[in-house]
Amino acid sequence: MGHPPVVTRFAPSPTGFLHIGGARTALFNWLYARGRGGKFLLRIEDTDRARSTPEATEAILKGMAWLGLDHDGEVISQFENAPRHREIALEMLAKGHAYKCFATQDEIAAFREAARAEKRSTLYQSPWRDAAPETYPDAPYVIRLKAPREGVTVIRDQVQGDVTIRNDQLDDMVLLRSDMTPVYMLAVVVDDHDMGVTHVIRGDDHLNNAARQMMIYTAMDWPVPTYAHIPLIHGADGKKLSKRHGALGVDEYQKLGYPAAGVRNYLARLGWSHGDDEFFSDAQAIEWFDLNGIGKSPSRFDFKKLENLCGQHIAATDDAALQRELGQFLQVTGQNPIPEDKKPAMNRAMYCLKDRAKTFFQLIEKAEFSLASRPIQPDEKAAKLLDNVSRGILRELTPHLQNANWTRDALEDAANGFGETHDLKFGKLAGPLRAALAGRTATPSVFDMMLVLGRDETIARLQDATNG
RNA sequence: GGCCCGUUCGUCUAUCGGUUAGGACAUCUGGUUUUCAACCAGGAAAGAGGGGUUCAACUCCCCUACGGGCUACCA
Numbered sequence: 001m002g003h004p005p006v007v008t009r010f011a012p013s014p015t016g017f018l019h020i021g022g023a024r025t026a027l028f029n030w031l032y033a034r035g036r037g038g039k040f041l042l043r044i045e046d047t048d049r050a051r052s053t054p055e056a057t058e059a060i061l062k063g064m065a066w067l068g069l070d071h072d073g074e075v076i077s078q079f080e081n082a083p084r085h086r087e088i089a090l091e092m093l094a095k096g097h098a099y100k101c102f103a104t105q106d107e108i109a110a111f112r113e114a115a116r117a118e119k120r121s122t123l124y125q126s127p128w129r130d131a132a133p134e135t136y137p138d139a140p141y142v143i144r145l146k147a148p149r150e151g152v153t154v155i156r157d158q159v160q161g162d163v164t165i166r167n168d169q170l171d172d173m174v175l176l177r178s179d180m181t182p183v184y185m186l187a188v189v190v191d192d193h194d195m196g197v198t199h200v201i202r203g204d205d206h207l208n209n210a211a212r213q214m215m216i217y218t219a220m221d222w223p224v225p226t227y228a229h230i231p232l233i234h235g236a237d238g239k240k241l242s243k244r245h246g247a248l249g250v251d252e253y254q255k256l257g258y259p260a261a262g263v264r265n266y267l268a269r270l271g272w273s274h275g276d277d278e279f280f281s282d283a284q285a286i287e288w289f290d291l292n293g294i295g296k297s298p299s300r301f302d303f304k305k306l307e308n309l310c311g312q313h314i315a316a317t318d319d320a321a322l323q324r325e326l327g328q329f330l331q332v333t334g335q336n337p338i339p340e341d342k343k344p345a346m347n348r349a350m351y352c353l354k355d356r357a358k359t360f361f362q363l364i365e366k367a368e369f370s371l372a373s374r375p376i377q378p379d380e381k382a383a384k385l386l387d388n389v390s391r392g393i394l395r396e397l398t399p400h401l402q403n404a405n406w407t408r409d410a411l412e413d414a415a416n417g418f419g420e421t422h423d424l425k426f427g428k429l430a431g432p433l434r435a436a437l438a439g440r441t442a443t444p445s446v447f448d449m450m451l452v453l454g455r456d457e458t459i460a461r462l463q464d465a466t467n468g
Numbered sequence: 469g470g471c472c473c474g475u476u477c478g479u480c481u482a483u484c485g486g487u488u489a490g491g492a493c494a495u496c497u498g499g500u501u502u503u504c505a506a507c508c509a510g511g512a513a514a515g516a517g518g519g520g521u522u523c524a525a526c527u528c529c530c531c532u533a534c535g536g537g538c539u540a541c542c543a
Contacts, residue, residue: 011543012543051542051543052543108540112540115469120469122469122470122539123470142541163473164472166471169470170471170539176541178541181541183543187543188543203537204473204537206537206538207472208539209538231473231474231536232537238535239535240536269480269492270480271481272481273481275481275491276481277492278480278491278493279492295474295480296473296475297475297536299481300479302493304493305480308494315505315506356505356506358505362505366504366505381503426502429502430502431503434502434503440503441503442503443503443504444505445503446502446503
């Protein structure tokens with residue numbers, strides 16, 4: 001039978017950072033295309049010259065790169081296609097699918113105001129729709145779509161189902177402004193058509209617009225793409241995402257220390273499901289993702305769950321990749337990079353670090369013991385554990401460790417044996433040991449630290465602490 | 469105002485007419501433990517409300533309530 005090749009796209013407007021909702025829309029498009037051997041295109045909707053900035057475009061590109069959402073082909077600028085959009089509008093005019101409207105904005109505004117006051121429909125019906133060209137004044141005009149006034153337009157949406165809108169509810173939208181610049185609604189349709197987009201997956205704030213856009217497809221006799229309008233993401237309070245609660249740019253999530261894989265997993269699972277699967281890889285997401293698994297209701301953003309998933313992803317990521325991502329994290333948060341001479345130790349430590357961290361912040365905190373140089377500066381809590389009594393215990397314990405084989409079992413035996421002969425619970429030993437070795441109170445197991453540090457460094461740190 | 473969409477545990481969701489309404493995160497209790505993280509056992513926790521249709525409804529239909537979107541010469 002042969003399916004036509006799938007082409008999806010993400011089309012943000014460059015008016016700010018890439019927020020989490022946009023990121024999810026991009027992710028869905030990416031997953032859908034990647035799972036079907038299709039193409040995922042990126043188009044910047046920069047027709048609003050006043051609000052579009054190159055910085056925003058840059059932020060969007062960066063955000064997508066961090067999330068690993070690679071697009072096919074060049075980034076397309078919608079603004080640059082304006083001549084083509086105009087061409088189509090003129091073609092529609094020539095074919096009688098559009099007309100010149102000389103109504104001024106003031107006139108229209110006055111009409112709407114009056115209509116609202118009288119509780120009539122505010123739908124504007126231009127008197128120029130069927131006016132004879134001889135009656136045209138010598139004045140500026142816009143080009144409007146000559147939309148059907150009867151019948152209905154049915155959006156066959158893959159998420160929302162069939163949505164029927166009566167044509168008499170839709171006005172003759174403007175295609176070309178009086179300065180002959182194309183309007184967004186026209187630009188999207190022309191670009192999607194020219195780019196060969198087969199599946200339009202976007203926020204459901206565009207659902208109603210889809211009916212209007214379909215009229216352009218119909219007028220041009222172009223095939224209508226498959227639509228999937230996905231519900232928006234809300235904040236934890238159920239309200240629309242705002243700066244206050246989570247409408248952060250994706251770069252903020254990166255700075256918060258969340259790994260991209262975890263964010264992808266969380267975002268994919270937010271509003272989409274594949275049975276009871278919660279934790280999955282990109283490969284699985286790509287294989288499983290489908291439009292019919294997308295829910296119809298808006299979902300709320302939950303940092304706790306994000307964090308949980310991120311922890312699982314950090315634990316599942318291989319050490320080399322983790323090192324790389326950690327490096328990026330340190331860079332974007334303006335922290336010092338891992339010194340070259342500390343990297344081997346950190347590498348050795350990775351196995352006991354990664355399953356105890358949910359974010360890169362926690363990872364670096366727990367890695368501190370492998371990064372620090374003697375003498376270790378204990379933080380406040382650790383310093384308290386190194387009182388005179390504890391130091392005395394450590395002083396006695398040190399030779400026992402020093403003489404042990406440097407294996408986990410032998411070290412444990414040495415510590416436990418020492419504890420028994422001195423009638424000390426291991427907990428009494430572990431605290432001071434941790435403080436001496438790491439200068440911190442939240443670390444991997446003391447034995448893991450000893451193994452990572454090696455005999456010489458371990459003993460030296462213990463001596464530093466007991467002599468100090 | 470008009471039109472459109474939505475509503476299952478606190479949150480994300482499963483269910484696609486017949487289930488003790490399942491899972492995950494969070495939460496609570498107990499256990500384990502070497503701090504952190506984790507782990508083990510268990511608990512509490514849901515079909516917005518009202519009408520239908522049906523032998524049977526969370527599931528289909530209608531109404532209401534609540535939430536959201538669109539209604540621009542913004543995107």
